[in-house]
Structure formats: C-alpha cells, structure tokens
Amino acid sequence: MRKTLYFVMLLYLPFLAFSQENLNFYGSLESNSQWLQDDEELEFTAPPENFRSNNYFTFNFEYQGFTAGLQYEAYLPTPLLGYDPRLEGNEIASYYAGYKNEILDVTAGYFYEQFGSGLILRFWEDRQLGINNAMKGIRLGFRGIEHLELTALFGEQRVGFETSEGTIGGLDVNLDLSSWAGAEAYDLGLGASVVNRFQNAGEFENVPASVTAFSGRVNFNFANFFSELEAVYKQPDVLVYNRSITNQRETFGGSAWLLNFGYAIPGFGINATLRRLENFSFYSDRLAEGNQYNRQLINYVPALTKQHDYLLNNIYVYSSQPRLLLLTSQRQAGEIGAQIDLFFSLPKKSFLGGKYGTKFEFNYSNWAGLDSKFDIPDNTYTSEFFSRGETYFREVGFSVRKRWNKEWSGIYSITDIKIDEGVTIGSPLGFYFINAGIGVIENTYRLGRGRSVRLELQHLWTKNDRGNWAGGLLEYNFSPTIGIYAADSWNYGGDPAFHYYNFGGSYSHGSARIAFNYGRQRGGLICIGGVCRYVPENTGLSVNLQLSF
Numbered sequence: 001m002r003k004t005l006y007f008v009m010l011l012y013l014p015f016l017a018f019s020q021e022n023l024n025f026y027g028s029l030e031s032n033s034q035w036l037q038d039d040e041e042l043e044f045t046a047p048p049e050n051f052r053s054n055n056y057f058t059f060n061f062e063y064q065g066f067t068a069g070l071q072y073e074a075y076l077p078t079p080l081l082g083y084d085p086r087l088e089g090n091e092i093a094s095y096y097a098g099y100k101n102e103i104l105d106v107t108a109g110y111f112y113e114q115f116g117s118g119l120i121l122r123f124w125e126d127r128q129l130g131i132n133n134a135m136k137g138i139r140l141g142f143r144g145i146e147h148l149e150l151t152a153l154f155g156e157q158r159v160g161f162e163t164s165e166g167t168i169g170g171l172d173v174n175l176d177l178s179s180w181a182g183a184e185a186y187d188l189g190l191g192a193s194v195v196n197r198f199q200n201a202g203e204f205e206n207v208p209a210s211v212t213a214f215s216g217r218v219n220f221n222f223a224n225f226f227s228e229l230e231a232v233y234k235q236p237d238v239l240v241y242n243r244s245i246t247n248q249r250e251t252f253g254g255s256a257w258l259l260n261f262g263y264a265i266p267g268f269g270i271n272a273t274l275r276r277l278e279n280f281s282f283y284s285d286r287l288a289e290g291n292q293y294n295r296q297l298i299n300y301v302p303a304l305t306k307q308h309d310y311l312l313n314n315i316y317v318y319s320s321q322p323r324l325l326l327l328t329s330q331r332q333a334g335e336i337g338a339q340i341d342l343f344f345s346l347p348k349k350s351f352l353g354g355k356y357g358t359k360f361e362f363n364y365s366n367w368a369g370l371d372s373k374f375d376i377p378d379n380t381y382t383s384e385f386f387s388r389g390e391t392y393f394r395e396v397g398f399s400v401r402k403r404w405n406k407e408w409s410g411i412y413s414i415t416d417i418k419i420d421e422g423v424t425i426g427s428p429l430g431f432y433f434i435n436a437g438i439g440v441i442e443n444t445y446r447l448g449r450g451r452s453v454r455l456e457l458q459h460l461w462t463k464n465d466r467g468n469w470a471g472g473l474l475e476y477n478f479s480p481t482i483g484i485y486a487a488d489s490w491n492y493g494g495d496p497a498f499h500y501y502n503f504g505g506s507y508s509h510g511s512a513r514i515a516f517n518y519g520r521q522r523g524g525l526i527c528i529g530g531v532c533r534y535v536p537e538n539t540g541l542s543v544n545l546q547l548s549f
Contacts, residue, residue, distance in 0.1 A: 032080060044538050046538075049078045050540075052075075052079060065100045067100070069095065071094045071110075080130075086161075089161065115215070117230055119300065121300075126531070133295075133296065133298075139153040150173055153169070155168060156284070165285050167197070191217040211282075214232070216230070227261035230256075232299075241290065243288075258273070269343040280301065281323050282297070289323070317527045321335040326381065332370070337393075360398070366393070367392045370388075370389055397416075409443070412440070412441055434462060452477045455475075467495075483505055485505065488500065489522060514546075
C-alpha cells in the first residue's frame with residue numbers, strides 16, 4: 001500500500017510544474033451502503049457485519065496530451081452482500097499515466113480495453129455487478145498509418161486488490177477499407193485480434209502454459225443496412241470445475257461465432273443477432289473458470305436477450321452458457337441461438353397513430369444447448385455445428401408506447417417465457433423448466449413544473465416454481481430533482497406467500513445525488529447488460545451517494 005502511494009505521488013509531480021491554466025482536474029465519489037436487518041418471515045438473519053459499504057473515489061487530471069489518475073476503493077467493514085469477498089479492505093486500487101497525440105496513445109498502469117465486440121477481450125468496470133477486471137501493464141495504440149489502427153497490450157489482470165497469476169498479451173488491428181478505397185456509398189472494415197494467456201503449469205502435468213485465441217471480423221454498412229460478422233478460435237486448454245482440473249488433455253479447443261445485421265428507416269427498424277459458443281470460457285487464471293463473481297474473465301459473452309426494467313420481468317433471467325461441462329448431471333458444450341428486435345411506429349396525426357403517434361416493439365430470443373454427444377468413460381464429446389439441443393431460454397415480448405395527450409403517456413407490454421432454471425443458475429440438480437407469462441401496464445401523468453406521477457401494475461402467471469406474482473410501483477416526483485416511490489412484488493402463489501416491499505427516494509443537486517431504499521431484496525440473479533451476479537434474499541436499508549467534480 002505504501003509503495004503504491006509513493007508511486008502515485010511521484011507520478012503526479014511532473015504535472016505540478018505545468019501552468020495551472022492548462023491543467024484540467026476532475027473526479028468522482030460514489031458510496032453504496034447497506035444496513036442489514038433480521039427478517040423472521042423471510043428467514044433472513046443479518047450477518048455480524050450487518051453494516052456494509054462499497055466506496056469509490058476517483059481523481060484524474062489532464063495537461064494537453066498527458067493524463068494521469070487513480071481510484072481509491074474502500075469496502076468497510078466488508079463489501080455489500082453478494083459481492084466478491086476478495087474486495088474486503090481499502091486501498092488505492094488502480095492508477096495510470098498516459099500520453100496521447102494523433103499518432104500514439106500510450107498508457108501505463110491500470111486501464112480498460114475492448115477488442116471488437118469483446119468476444120475475445122474486454123477489460124471493464126461495473127460497480128453494480130462488482131466487476132473490475134482492469135489490466136495492469138502497458139497499452140500502446142498506433143494511428144500513424146492512414147486507415148489503419150493498431151493496439152497492443154501486456155500485463156496482469158486485476159483480482160480484488162491484487163493481480164492475476166497469469167499474464168495477458170494482445171494485439172488488435174483495424175483496417176478501414178472503404179476509406180482506403182475512397183468509397184462514400186458504403187462502409188467496409190476488417191479487424192483481427194490475438195490474445196494470449198501465459199500461466200505456469202506448476203504442479204500440474206500435461207497442462208498448457210500458453211493458450212492463445214484468434215479472432216477475425218468484418219463489418220459492412222450500406223444505405224440503411226448494417227452488418228457485422230466475428231469469429232473467434234481459442235486453443236485447447238484443460239477443463240476446470242469447482243477449481244479442480246477434470247481433464248488435463250489438450251483435446252478441446254473453443255470457438256465463438258457472432259453475426260449481427262439489421263435495417264432501419266424512419267418509423268421502422270429490425271435488428272437480428274445470432275451467436276454460437278462452444279467451450280468458450282477464457283480466464284486469466286485457469287482455476288477461476290465458472291466462479292460466480294465473474295472474476296478474472298478475459299472475454300465478454302453477455303446473454304443476448306431483452307434487458308427489462310420491470311420487477312417481475314427480472315425474476316426469470318437468462319445468463320449465457322459458454323462453458324463445457326462433462327462431469328456434472330447437466331452436461332453441456334455451449335450455446336446457440338438468436339435474438340430479433342423489431343421496431344415500428346404509426347406516424348403522428350395518422351388514423352391509427354393518433355395525434356402523437358404510436359410506437360410498437362417486438363422481441364424474440366431463443367437459446368439452446370449445442371447438439372452434443374458425451375463419452376463419459378473417455379471424458380470427451382462431439383457436437384454438431386448448426387444443430388440445437390435442449391432449449392435453455394425462449395422469450396417472446398410485445399409492447400406498445402402511446403402518448404394519449406400532453407399529460408398522459410403509457411407503456412403496455414406482455415411477455416411469454418420458457419427457461420431452464422437449473423442451467424441458468426448452475427443447479428447441480430440439473431434441468432428445471434419454467435413457463436411464465438408477464439403483463440405490465442405503466443402510466444405516467446405529468447402535472448407541470450417538473451412534477452409527475454408514475455404507476456406500474458404487473459402480473460406474472462406460472463404453474464411452476466413459486467407460482468403467481470403480482471407487482472406494483474407508485475412514483476411521485478415533486479420536481480426534476482426530488483422523487484419518492486413505493487413498490488411491492490407479492491408472491492401470492494407461493495407457500496408461504498411473501499411481500500417483497502420497497503420504499504425509497506432520491507434528491508439531486510447539480511452533480512450530486514443521494515438515494516435511499518428500505519425493504520426486501522428478492523434472492524436470485526441480478527443482471528445488467530446481460531451479465532449477472534447472484535444476490536441472496538435480505539432485508540435492510542440501502543443508501544447511495546454520487547458526486548462528481
């Protein structure tokens with residue numbers, strides 16, 4: 001800790017000699033705290049450390065092309081419930097210094113990066129999910145050749161306040177072919193990436209120390225049409241389950257295919273995404289595979305499904321299944337599927353659109369396991385490329401957005417879901433299918449002068465799992481800066497029935513915002529952008545503070 005602090009102080013000294021007129025200082029403070037309480041009805045007993053707090057302070061400054069910064073983090077006395085326990089304590093968690101001009105972009109220290117869509121490499125931070133897998137090392141970007149961009153990096157991945165055992169090296173190349181050819185009617189680009197993980201085999205025999213992944217991609221846009229294709233191959237590696245190597249033979253390589261295309265004109269748009277993943281886990285530490293905290297992930301494989309805002313729509317959520325599992329009751333080799341989004345609107349002042357028009361949204365997603373045959377005695381398998389196995393998740397959704405007059409607008413949606421909950425949550429019990437339907441009515445009424453009231457009514461029908469749910473939310477905004485709300489998710493079909501109630505509010509002033517919430521947290525997966533973390537049921541008070549300067 002002390003060595004890190006001295007390093008950061010030395011890092012800042014050269015900037016202090018510059019004219020303050022050319023310096024730009026900025027930063028932020030974020031604090032998320034919980035006060036957990038016993039709840040006999042929920043059978044939740046608060047842990048001894050019933051007060052928990054995650055805190056982040058960032059400080060950065062710039063001088064012409066030079067930049068530097070740090071992030072201090074404090075998890076006191078322990079991190080929030082459901083977060084990685086390795087985050088306990090407080091320390092300067094990351095720091096960096098860099099220089100950028102029209103040709104070079106150099107960063108030393110901790111940094112974030114993404115190659116292509118992230119299928120082969122993505123270093124990023126999401127505080128709500130407890131993810132920060134930044135790279136500690138050096139990154140070099142080169143833009144000295146027209147129409148060509150190069151990025152090279154090398155280092156170790158962040159793990160809590162430490163770094164990974166494995167080292168990561170990568171190279172990313174992007175070529176703008178349409179610009180190079182002087183074409184204006186279309187956009188055509190090519191990209192390629194190489195990412196290597198090196199980790200000593202140690203006491204393990206027949207374990208590859210070096211594993212490399214290769215990717216290629218092409219994107220083509222013409223008029224109102226857009227498309228992108230990306231393919232990744234990962235060299236063979238050992239199989240890991242619960243931090244134990246189950247197969248040391250270098251027999252299983254991994255692969256990923258992603259195709260995204262669409263068409264858009266005013267009033268109409270369609271976007272389709274197809275993806276196939278086979279044995280496509282990639283971690284900076286081979287033994288970290290499958291950990292519930294998304295720790296040491298190199299690649300980014302989010303669930304490609306509709307991201308919902310409503311309480312009941314987020315009960316049965318899907319998490320992507322890229323892993324190869326041989327020695328469990330739910331043997332699987334990966335996933336294959338697609339998602340389609342369709343948007344269209346009726347114009348304003350039309351017969352069906354009305355005075356303000358009407359917007360429609362349709363979403364369909366379907367994901368299944370690969371059609372595979374498993375040879376357990378030989379600890380091996382084979383899979384078909386296009387053929388599908390058991391369905392893991394299927395969702396059909398339709399919604400209408402309508403503004404009725406100047407004050408009143410609404411959103412009305414219905415969703416039908418089929419999900420294999422056993423696969424999604426990684427249950428050792430194996431396959432567990434759930435069918436559910438969800439209806440939502442949301443209305444907002446604007447009272448003028450920044451005041452508004454919003455009401456949500458929701459219902460979930462299912463004969464499986466815990467039965468039916470009813471939900472509601474009432475929100476009142478006194479102004480654009482002050483608001484309060486009350487919400488409840490009532491599992492009246494359960495035995496026993498439970499109310500997951502919540503009350504809260506927020507206040508904003510300038511760049512500062514404070515929010516609070518008291519109530520019950522329903523246990524299960526919380527997903528943001530298709531990436532999930534598990535949270536156990538709990539009751540308590542939560543406070544969030546954000547400030548930027």
